[in-house]
Each structure stands twice: as C-alpha cells, then as structure tokens.
Amino acid sequence: MPKEKITRGPFEIKDCALAAAATGHKAQNLKELRDSIESVMPGSIAYHFWAGKLRPRFDDPEFNNDFAAWSRHALHDKVLAERLGMIDPTSFDRLEDMKQELLDIIEERLDESEHIPWTSSDQQFHFITSQIVVFSSHRTIIDPKELVSLVPEMTSSSIFYHFIDARTRTFGHLDDFRAWLYGFEEKYRDLCDILSSLDPFFSTLPELRQQLSLIFTDYFGEKR
C-alpha cells in the first residue's frame, strides 16, 4: 500500500469498520503455526497484530498480538510468548519483513524445544483476515486547537483509524494526528513528542480516546 505523505491542510475525520473473514488456516501446535504463518496472506498477519482493538475483549491486553497471547494461553509457552510479545509492528516497512521476524522467533523456539508445544483441538489458532471499510464522518478541522473538542466525540473505531491503522499507511508509521501536526513544521513538535510517547498497544480504544483528549486539553489549555 502506498504510504501517505505528511501534508498541511484540513484534517478530515474518518471512521472505519472491519469486515472480518476466516482464512481456513489453523494451527494446533507450534509447527503448524509456523507453517500457516508462512503460507497465509500477509493481511492476516496484520489482522492479528492490529485488529484486536476492535474485537470483543474483556481482559487487559497483556500481549500486543494474538500470536503471543496464544503461545501463552494455549501452548503455555511463556518464553515464546514473551519474545513474540516484543515484536513492534511499527518497526517494519513491509508486512513480509514482520512475517519473517515471526518465523525467525518461532523457528528459534522450535530448535530449543525437545517436544513441539501442542494444545487441545478446541484451542486452535484460527487465522483471520479483514477488509477495512473507511468512510467520512463529514467533519473537518483546520486549527489543531479544535482537537480539544473533537477527540472526545470521536467513535472508538475512528480512534482506531486515526491512531492505530494510520501507522500502517503513513511515512514513519505515524498516527494521523502527528502526521498532520508535523505539517505545521516546528510549531507543534513538542505536542508530537508527547503523542509519540503514548503507547497504542496497552490501552483499550476508549482509554486511548481519553488519554488523547487529556493530552490535547492540557497542551492547548497551557498555550492559551
């Protein structure tokens, strides 16, 4: 996918919805997981890193991707879960590179293991993929100060689109807020630094909205 460039102009608020689909690939042990990762379409790898935020979930996200969570909870392999949990999807320019990193870690673990870690048939890993449907909310802002009133009104899926999905489509894996604010050159660089410290993986979308709202309120409150 072509990466979007930083541009200075109005900030258009968009929203999104995911159409999730089964791929037919599944794994019951670590070797099958490895083989499926190798053969499944790259979009499915992305889904299991990014889309968890939009799925029904209750627990605190202990791991930032489904592969790590499955290794921990189904295979009961804490070592592998910790290693997979540290993969940062924003550090890869291509999904193929991230896929290779996953394969390297799993193969290393297979080399270390005397027995292939296994789980029961009802705890299999099912590979899912998705299509993202993006639509306009028909709201546009021109002045960054408007973020103070805008962000609390954004839907969770709009937060997902602008703060998480953005990292897969912008140069430098930026969220859309920073991508827009950098267009004002040095003026909002300090605000961008604050935003860059907000880790998207360990909060739910409503929590992220609240944290973003606080950041913008504090920042523009102080500047007024």
Add this chain to the structure above:
Amino acid sequence: MTSALDRYSEICGPDVIDQLRQLVAPLKGAKVIHVNSTRKGGGVAEILAKLVPLKRELGIDVSWEVIEGNADFFKCTKGFHNALQGNKVEIPRSLLENYENTNRNNAEGLRDRLEEADIVFIHDPQPAPLLKYCSNRKGKWFWRCHIDASKPYRPVWKYLRSFVAGYDASIFSLAAFAQPLPHIEYLIAPSIDPLSEKNLELDRSEVDSVVSNLGVDLERPVMTQVSRFDIFKDPVGVIQAYRLTKKFIPTLQLILAGGEAADDPEAMTVLDEVRTAANNDPDIHIMLLPPDAHRSINAIQRASDIVLQKSLKEGFGLTVTEAMWKGKPVIGGDTGGIRIQVVNHQTGFLVNTPEGAALRARYLLFHTELLQEMGEKARSFVRENFLLTRHLREYLTIMVSLLHGRGDRIELR
C-alpha cells in the same frame, strides 16, 4: 414519534447511530432479502425481527421471507442442525427428497423477488437450496450459518455443502465454526436487542409478580437455565448440578425454562427426559413457554441469582448474552460462543461438568458481593460488544465489502 434508531441512540450513544447512517450511504436503495424458516421462536427469528426494520429505517429496501414446510421437512432440518453440531445423524433419502422438493416449491413463489434482489441472505440449512432454483439471480447471495459447524457429521455436511458452495459468501459466528468453502467466509457474532420485550428494563414489582405466579419463592435463591429443551443444552446436567449445589444450599430453587420453536420437533422428547430427571422435586420449576413469552423470560432472568447455560455444544448462546445484559454472571459450558462471552472470574465461569457448575454456583452464592460485581462487568461487556447496533454495523460492512470487491481497504467517498 421517536424512531427505533433514536431509541437505540439513547442506549448506545448517538455516535454509534451516526456511524450506521454513514456506513449505509452506498447501500441506499439496494433491494435486500432475508430468508429463513420460522417467523417466531429461536434466535434467528428474534434477530431478524429487529434487524429488518432497522435496515429499513436506514434506507435499505429490505424484506424478510419465510419458507414453508411440512413436519417431515422440519424433521429433516432438525437432523441437519444436530449433524452440523457433530451428532451422527443418518437422514433417510425420502426426507432429503422432501427437503429439496420443499425448497423447489418455495422457490416458485419467491423466485422473481430473489432473482431481482441486490443482496440475499439465506439463514441456516433450511432454505439453502433456494440458490439452486434461482438461476437468473442478479445480486450477491450470502449463506448465514448460525450453527456451530466446527466438527460436523461429514456425510451430512457433504450433502449440504453442495448447496452452499455456490453462494458468493458465507457468514459464520466464529472462525472455529467455519468449514472450507470456495468463497469468502465472513465472521459476525450475533447480538441481542436491548429494547426487545426480552431485554428491556422491568419494574421490580413486575418481575416479582411474574416469578411468584410461576410458583417460585422470591425469598430463596434461584438458579436458572433458559433455553430450548435440546440435548445439546444439557438440561439433565443442569438438574445434576442443582442437586449437587442443594446439598450445601438446601433452600436453592431451579428454573428450567424453555421456549417452543416451530422448527424443533425433538423438544418434547427431551422435555420428557427432563421431567423424569426432576422426579417431582417441588423446587425444580420446569416451564415450557410459548414463543412469545419474552416478557416472562425477561422477568425470570432478572429474578435469578445465577444463570446457567451448561451447553455441550453451542452456536453462540444468546441466552448467555441476555442474562449478562441483566447483570447476571453466567456459569456456561466451555464451548462455542459461550467462550467469547464468559470470562472466568470476570463475567462468570466456564465449566465442563455438572460438578464444575455446582462448584461455581456454590462459590457465587457464598460470595454475594462478588456475584454483584461480576454481574455489573457482564452487563458492561455486552454493552460494548454484543448489542444489535454492532451486529447491524457488521452486516452493513460485509454488504459494502462484497459489493465493492476485494482488497484490504475500501475507501467510501
């Protein structure tokens, strides 16, 4: 007059409804038809009764058709249902011929509308062969499977597969339920309607009145399972769990409430087994409720201290969602869609045996403050994930997805 969408906006928030209005824009004017086999009874009919008017209010030209069949037709499709859930069911050739003839006859009356529709949703195996009899169809056809088909009885699946393989897409409730098919297989979890008679808020006085009229003592603890009298719901296992719990909590009462469904001829056989197992225990209340007893079910769930759904197989388990929406922790069978709703120690407990269910029931009835806390979490979880508005959004999304072709990303203008 307040529209239905306005009423949902009060519960889910206006942003959720705005989102639906934006998502539906490319579908305005599209002709959509849903087809199933019963207008009353069972989760599918309940969902369609709500989804269809909402889609209409959003500007989609949508209708809901119900195919008709005789007793042998429903005997056959009940066999399909059990077989898809893994039961070894041999279906006689004569019943299969009747099944195909019934669909052919129904197609005669529906063909013009189905062939003209832009999008057709065929629900479950009952009307699946309709596609075969609509050779001039112009729209996209979805086969919506509401059943846990993760380990189907293969000969029956092989037979049904020949009817569903030709669809443009299928929809399953969970990835684990999907069977390999030569088209895209979407995933949509079901939902409940917070404004339906079965789920809307009731006054305490109404709850007390309904339940005491059923002979239940309001001063004593109640555990309940609401579901069809179906072997996969394990009502006899629930009675065993009740007896094990009652040894420690002698005042305990059990309600087993099941609705009748026009397409479920086996219910009476299972009901007889349940009555035998209950052995005239005055604290076991077995209720066979008519399909429209939604308000009574609502009251029963609200009056219960604990709700069980001890299924051995479960598609999704909407009764679990309903109970959680009413702030009840659920002790559920560790199977199917119950797993994505019941989170151990958070919204309830997953169990595998009557003994496991009894242990968790004792635990919750002993820790009443925890019971309350888990119930509140359960309600919040349903609000975020399993209300009708989320379900509708996903239906709209897959319709847009299929009409706009493949690719990872669709940008609507």
